[in-house]
Amino acid sequence: MQTMKVSPIQRFIRWFGGSESGRLFDVFCVRWFSFSPIIWVFTKDDKSGYNNPCILTTVGRKSGLTRSTVLPVFPTGDGKLLVVGSRGGTSRDPHWAHNLRARPEAGIRYKRKNYDIKTRLLEGTERDEKFALCCQYAPVYTRYQQWANQYPRILPVFEIEDVAGSEF
Numbered sequence: 001m002q003t004m005k006v007s008p009i010q011r012f013i014r015w016f017g018g019s020e021s022g023r024l025f026d027v028f029c030v031r032w033f034s035f036s037p038i039i040w041v042f043t044k045d046d047k048s049g050y051n052n053p054c055i056l057t058t059v060g061r062k063s064g065l066t067r068s069t070v071l072p073v074f075p076t077g078d079g080k081l082l083v084v085g086s087r088g089g090t091s092r093d094p095h096w097a098h099n100l101r102a103r104p105e106a107g108i109r110y111k112r113k114n115y116d117i118k119t120r121l122l123e124g125t126e127r128d129e130k131f132a133l134c135c136q137y138a139p140v141y142t143r144y145q146q147w148a149n150q151y152p153r154i155l156p157v158f159e160i161e162d163v164a165g166s167e168f
Contacts, residue, residue: 007045009041009042009045010042010045010046013038013041013042013045014088016038017038017042022038023069023070025037026038026039026070027055027068027069027070030053030054030055030070030109031055031109031112032112034052034053034110034111034112035053036053036070036072038070039051039053039070039072043138043140046140048138048139048140049137049138051072051073051074051137051138052072052073052110052111053070053071053072053073054070054071054073054081054083054108054109054110055068055069055070055108055109055110056068056069056070056071056083056096056106056107056108057106057107057108057109058096058099058100058103058106059099059103059106060095060099061098061099061101061102061103067095067096067099069094069096071083071096072137072138073108073110073160073168074133074134074137074138075168076130076133076159078167079162079166079167079168080159080160080161080167080168081108081110081159081160081168082130082133082134082157082158082159082160083157083158083160084131084134084138084141084144084155084156084157085097085155085156085157085158086141086144086145086148086155088144088147089143089144089145089146089147089148089155090147090148091148091151091153092153093153093156097156097158100119100121100158101121101156104118104119104120104121105117105118105119105163106118106119108160110168111168115162115163115164115166115168116162116163116164117160117161117162117163118160118161118163119158119159119160119161120158120159120161121156121157121158122156122157122158122159127154127157130157130159131145131155131157134157141155
């Protein structure tokens with residue numbers, strides 16, 4: 001079993017980002033400035049590149065209420081985006097991933113524009129290829145997958161497409 005090494009800065013970001021006030025602050029910054037201070041601090045500490053954020057809004061699979069979260073997104077090169085349900089390599093998928101499995105239609109705010117989207121959970125070889133692309137943008141996902149392997153859990157990768165057909 002591999003030990004998870006987490007820096008004090010990453011612990012703070014996980015704590016603050018996981019708090020309601022931290023989440024609301026990050027959503028505010030992404031909504032109005034298209035910039036996530038939490039992602040920025042985390043990537044600086046991890047010495048990886050900053051990736052553009054989006055606000056993903058899903059419908060809760062149990063509650064039916066809308067839920068918003070800030071996530072880094074990765075371009076596919078063909079006008080679509082990818083998101084990874086890493087949850088830091090822990091034993092469970094994030095709630096938004098469960099929500100997308102139950103209802104793949106959602107919304108995002110990306111680069112200060114709102115989009116209605118449909119998502120698709122990638123599997124098999126296609127998932128592995130797109131996950132490798134995400135790891136090029138954010139190498140930390142390689143480590144998260146290694147940590148998740150001990151449970152065992154495969155980090156879900158979702159492809160995002162604009163319902164209206166626009167490219168991101």
